[in-house]
Amino acid sequence: MTLPPIVQAFVLHFGEMGGRWGVNRTVGQIYALLFLSDRPLNAEEITEALGVSRSNVSMGIKELEAWRLVRKRHLPGDRREYLEAPDDIWQILRTLAEERRKREIDPTLSLLRDILMETPASAEERHAQAKMRQMHDLIELLTGWADDVQRLDNDSLAQLLALGAGVSKLLEVKSKIAVFASGKRRNSTQEDAS
Amino acid sequence: MTLPPIVQAFVLHFGEMGGRWGVNRTVGQIYALLFLSDRPLNAEEITEALGVSRSNVSMGIKELEAWRLVRKRHLPGDRREYLEAPDDIWQILRTLAEERRKREIDPTLSLLRDILMETPASAEERHAQAKMRQMHDLIELLTGWADDVQRLDNDSLAQLLALGAGVSKLLEVKSKIAVFASGKRRNSTQEDAS
DNA sequence: CTGAGATTTCAGCAATGACTGAAATTACAG
DNA sequence: CTGTAATTTCAGTCATTGCTGAAATCTCAG
Numbered sequence: 001m002t003l004p005p006i007v008q009a010f011v012l013h014f015g016e017m018g019g020r021w022g023v024n025r026t027v028g029q030i031y032a033l034l035f036l037s038d039r040p041l042n043a044e045e046i047t048e049a050l051g052v053s054r055s056n057v058s059m060g061i062k063e064l065e066a067w068r069l070v071r072k073r074h075l076p077g078d079r080r081e082y083l084e085a086p087d088d089i090w091q092i093l094r095t096l097a098e099e100r101r102k103r104e105i106d107p108t109l110s111l112l113r114d115i116l117m118e119t120p121a122s123a124e125e126r127h128a129q130a131k132m133r134q135m136h137d138l139i140e141l142l143t144g145w146a147d148d149v150q151r152l153d154n155d156s157l158a159q160l161l162a163l164g165a166g167v168s169k170l171l172e173v174k175s176k177i178a179v180f181a182s183g184k185r186r187n188s189t190q191e192d193a194s
Numbered sequence: 195m196t197l198p199p200i201v202q203a204f205v206l207h208f209g210e211m212g213g214r215w216g217v218n219r220t221v222g223q224i225y226a227l228l229f230l231s232d233r234p235l236n237a238e239e240i241t242e243a244l245g246v247s248r249s250n251v252s253m254g255i256k257e258l259e260a261w262r263l264v265r266k267r268h269l270p271g272d273r274r275e276y277l278e279a280p281d282d283i284w285q286i287l288r289t290l291a292e293e294r295r296k297r298e299i300d301p302t303l304s305l306l307r308d309i310l311m312e313t314p315a316s317a318e319e320r321h322a323q324a325k326m327r328q329m330h331d332l333i334e335l336l337t338g339w340a341d342d343v344q345r346l347d348n349d350s351l352a353q354l355l356a357l358g359a360g361v362s363k364l365l366e367v368k369s370k371i372a373v374f375a376s377g378k379r380r381n382s383t384q385e386d387a388s
Numbered sequence: 389c390t391g392a393g394a395t396t397t398c399a400g401c402a403a404t405g406a407c408t409g410a411a412a413t414t415a416c417a418g
Numbered sequence: 419c420t421g422t423a424a425t426t427t428c429a430g431t432c433a434t435t436g437c438t439g440a441a442a443t444c445t446c447a448g
Contacts, residue, residue: 036325135283159334
């Protein structure tokens with residue numbers, strides 16, 4: 001692997017962290033490499049840079065495509081496929097959130113829905129179902145929120161994040177705004193979001 | 195495993211999902227069992243309910259403690275340790291968020307900080323470093339936001355989630371509030387009066 | 389203290405997941 | 419079409435992780 005030291009450090013780190021993020025080492029490394037690259041790379045270049053087998057790279061690419069984290073491109077006059085990682089980091093964030101949700105949360109939500117349709121046959125089952133209801137409702141709240149936020153444009157999202165817990169303060173005065181807004185006829189636009 | 199059908203279904207599901215969530219099957223099952231249980235269970239009961247070895251349960255418990263997802267309790271007149279899952283689902287959410295961040299994000303943030311101190315030696319490295327800077331800044335924004343939100347009480351958090359993208363609307367009127375409240379600045383967010 | 393019950397540790401086996409090289413398939417220039 | 423370069427698939431092997439039973443350690447009643 002002949003890469004600039006800082007690139008190498010990053011690539012190796014992503015390889016190691018891959019396990020915790022639900023992908024294998026090679027997949028992590030390929031993504032790291034593409035993310036840092038200033039141009040699309042073909043499979044052969046990736047193979048060489050990482051020192052793994054060509055077939056392993058092929059499988060890794062396939063998985064990254066399933067995650068929608070890389071795109072295939074074609075360069076004119078070159079039969080090989082070139083790969084690149086989208087560079088809008090906000091979009092990457094959205095994609096990651098969507099895919100992780102699809103893999104890690106939706107199946108559970110689905111199961112919970114099914115189980116909550118059943119009629120409990122004992123006190124024990126009634127209690128278990130109540131807990132599952134709690135979990136179900138919380139997950140729905142979270143995913144609903146995520147759906148909403150998912151649709152915000154980059155700037156709004158950045159603003160929202162920068163605000164942090166300031167939202168809490170904003171919520172506190174929300175009712176007060178409502179008072180003003182109802183009294184005033186300022187603008188007939190948004191005002192109260194509830 | 196002799197458990198009520200709905201409990202069994204949930205436990206088995208958590209076992210299967212465990213892999214995607216970064217824990218092994220047994221750990222997922224133990225947690226599911228404790229989460230649904232209406233009373234603390236001892237290791238022997240867990241062993242029996244799940245049909246795995248006693249030592250496996252011991253290791254699983256250890257891991258769940260490392261995640262701070264279960265507590266050990268003692269019942270009077272019984273030398274055995276009893277385990278229970280905290281039942282405030284909001285607290286569970288906070289714990290999960292903290293632990294996953296600690297395992298999945300902090301190490302990367304730390305590496306990025308280190309690499310960003312280096313001086314790039316080529317155009318390629320300069321580009322790579324710029325990308326890492328982007329990632330670093332985004333992660334800091336996200337974790338900073340998470341820190342803030344982490345401190346909200348259950349009700350505020352629920353309110354925030356229920357609001358969803360409504361926050362966006364709230365942000366739009368924020369500048370108007372700023373006009374009213376121009377006497378003092380609450381926090382360091384950029385007050386953009388667009 | 390002592391010893392019986394309870395828990396943890398750990399070496400070895402089992403299961404799962406990752407990686408490779410070879411063969412099959414696909415894509416396309418001539 | 420044909421032949422060659424590029425990519426994918428897959429069976430076998432290697433590596434990692436998970437699980438077990440036995441032994442070691444801990445804990446506390448008597």
